[in-house]
Amino acid sequence: MREKALQQNLSDDLAIDVCDLVKDFGSKRAVDKVSIQMPRGQVWGFLGPNGSGKTTTIRMICGLLEPTSGYGNCLGLDIQKEADAIKKATGYMTQKFSFWEDMTIRENLAFVARLYQLHPIKQVVDETLKTLGLFDRQHQLAGHLSGGWKQRLALAAVTMHNPALLLLDEPTAGVDPQARRDFWDEIHRLAGSGMTVLVSTHYMDEAERCDRIVYLSHGKIMVQGRVQEIVKEVGLVTFKATGDGARERVEAFRRDDRVDYASYFGAALHISARDRQALQAAIGEFGDGLQWQEIETGLEDAFIALSQMQHMQSNTSGKG
Ligand SMILES: Nc1ncnc2c1ncn2[C@@H]1O[C@H](COP(=O)(O)OP(=O)(O)OP(=O)(O)O)[C@@H](O)[C@H]1O
Numbered sequence: 116m117r118e119k120a121l122q123q124n125l126s127d128d129l130a131i132d133v134c135d136l137v138k139d140f141g142s143k144r145a146v147d148k149v150s151i152q153m154p155r156g157q158v159w160g161f162l163g164p165n166g167s168g169k170t171t172t173i174r175m176i177c178g179l180l181e182p183t184s185g186y187g188n189c190l191g192l193d194i195q196k197e198a199d200a201i202k203k204a205t206g207y208m209t210q211k212f213s214f215w216e217d218m219t220i221r222e223n224l225a226f227v228a229r230l231y232q233l234h235p236i237k238q239v240v241d242e243t244l245k246t247l248g249l250f251d252r253q254h255q256l257a258g259h260l261s262g263g264w265k266q267r268l269a270l271a272a273v274t275m276h277n278p279a280l281l282l283l284d285e286p287t288a289g290v291d292p293q294a295r296r297d298f299w300d301e302i303h304r305l306a307g308s309g310m311t312v313l314v315s316t317h318y319m320d321e322a323e324r325c326d327r328i329v330y331l332s333h334g335k336i337m338v339q340g341r342v343q344e345i346v347k348e349v350g351l352v353t354f355k356a357t358g359d360g361a362r363e364r365v366e367a368f369r370r371d372d373r374v375d376y377a378s379y380f381g382a383a384l385h386i387s388a389r390d391r392q393a394l395q396a397a398i399g400e401f402g403d404g405l406q407w408q409e410i411e412t413g414l415e416d417a418f419i420a421l422s423q424m425q426h427m428q429s430n431t432s433g434k435g
Pocket residue numbers: 140143144145163164165166167168169170171172
């Protein structure tokens with residue numbers, strides 16, 4: 116009854132408007148009271164460690180999985196009562212999107228066009244091939260394509276019916292950097308034409324290309340906002356050290372409780388903490404002989420620190 120009353124507060128102006136979504140698999144809570152209010156026409160990134168609940172949330176949003184509790188709308192449609200209409204109005208690219216490998220690109224797309232009852236098939240397929248830059252390869256077998264072209268074919272298949280919302284679950288996993296960049300150009304082109312895109316990813320450069328980020332951990336939203344807002348909210352101070360022996364000091368800093376995060380990358384040691392004084396004290400103790408410089412905290416540093424903090428919190432509450 117209460118949910119029904121609350122349901123009336125959902126906004127049709129939002130592409131996704133879900134509240135307190137919970138999903139339990141047996142005794143395991145995969146998604147824990149997730150609420151997302153996403154305006155139309157934007158590109159949002161869905162981030163979080165493996166198993167944090169991204170796929171499960173996406174599947175509930177597009178009506179493929181019934182929530183244990185919670186409610187919401189997707190494109191103004193009730194995620195529980197209007198799942199069929201949502202499926203028609205969305206494009207969902209799963210992590211293991213599959214094709215008929217022994218069929219050509221054109222044949223695969225024609226098959227999808229028939230599934231969606233798109234007419235006239237030839238014209239729809241021609242347009243899709245041209246828009247996605249697949250026309251010259253239309254007669255290649257899907258099974259012979261490289262990872263990047265396979266993902267492009269998958270994108271063609273899920274956007275062919277011109278969905279209002281595109282849900283992409285780690286679409287560029289295992290794809291080389293140039294192909295990832297091309298894929299993201301396509302995503303922004305689609306967003307420019309009015310499509311709303313929610314994309315889960317583990318890549319920071321991709322996260323930085325999103326209008327907003329939602330970061331999940333253990334089924335809960337830990338933080339959301341623009342990249343800069345998130346970095347600020349995590350509130351880390353970061354120092355970078357170069358010089359002989361920088362790499363060898365990583366372990367010492369990692370073991371130190373005053374340091375939230377230590378890592379070696381870009382030929383430099385990076386250490387971060389929320390407590391500046393504590394961090395400087397640690398540098399004073401273990402950082403001798405290195406060249407230190409304070410730098411802006413990157414998104415990756417912020418996320419790794421977040422997941423480590425969350426990990427420590429759950430260990431502590433587990434012990435309690
Ligand atoms: N059908 C299922 N039955 C039981 N447990 C499940 C099922 N689907 C997901 N889970 C569990 O729910 C949790 C969240 O999984 P989910 O796939 O949503 O995470 P994810 O953030 O998408 O992970 P990844 O980044 O690895 O894709 C995991 O612990 C997973 O093992």
